[in-house]
Amino acid sequence: MIYLLNAFSLLLEIAFDLLATLFVLRLLAEAGRADFRNPVSQFVYRYTNPVLAPVRRVLPNWRRINLAALLVCYLVMLVKRLVLFALLGTMPHVAGLLVLALADLLDFVLVFYLVLVFGWSLLSMFQVSPYHPVMGLVEAIVDPLLRPLRGKLVVGMLDFSPAVVMIILLLARILIAAPLFDWGEHLARGF
Template sequence: MTYLLNALSVILQLAFSLVATLFVLRLLAEASRADFHNPLSQFLYKATNPVLAPVRRVIPNWRRINLAAMLLAWLVMVLERAALFALMGVAPHIAGLLLLGAADLIDFVLLFYLVLIFGWSLLSMLQVDPYQPLMRLAAAIVEPLLRPLRGKLTAGTLDFSPMVVMLVLIVARILLARPLIDLGTALALGG
């Protein structure tokens, strides 16, 4: 029976991660002012707007931060944890579940940036067309993180700023997200 539970938990995590990715991408694309004429940006808008539009009437943006997308991504993470606890047959405490949702969202965003910067750097080194829609969206999202270090960590034509930012993201996952996940798990399980 545990094999079936493991398979179901993987499927649940994948499904919730895909939904969370849409909301996180929408949040980051709006915050970084990604080109709306990009076909991927238009897809994000069309895929998330039916759910976001009613929520945005109640929760407006704060500066360039789409608070409605952040709230929905957090709710997706909370629902994912609740579903995983239900699969295990555990009734978690609500405070721990809410904290776990926030910790999971922080960890998800940090990991998302880590993967995106790595992929963008790799594709940049392979000299993929910078006007390709995926490259334009990825560049718009990673640029705010790379901009402070851009040009300061170069050796010849190599720019090491993506490597430094990726290292900072890994350390943030270890020092910020992991303790929050541990605390949320302890609270959820009543420990």
């Protein structure tokens, strides 16, 4: 029975993470000023706008940050944690649940950026058209992270700025997200 529960929880996590990916893409594409004419951007906009339009009436953007998309991502992570705890038959303390959802969101965004930076750096080694829709969107999302280091870590013909950004993202997971998870677990148990 435990194996079936583990398989079901894995499928639930994948479903919630796919939903969160859509809203994180919307959040980061708007923050990076991705080209709206891009077909991938239009897909993301089309499927997130029915949820975000009513929330944006109450919670407008702050600078280039779509606070409505951020709130929806947080709520997706909160519901995911609540469902996973319900599968285990336990109910955590509310404060622990809120902190765990925040830790989930932070870790998710860090891993998302890590995958995008790695994929972008890998694709940049091949002759991929810069006009490809996916490449354009990834470039718009990754560029704000790479811009401060671009051109400063070049050795020969190699730019090591993506490697440094990936190391910083991994360190952020270890030094920020992991302690937040520990604190959330501690609060969820009620100690």
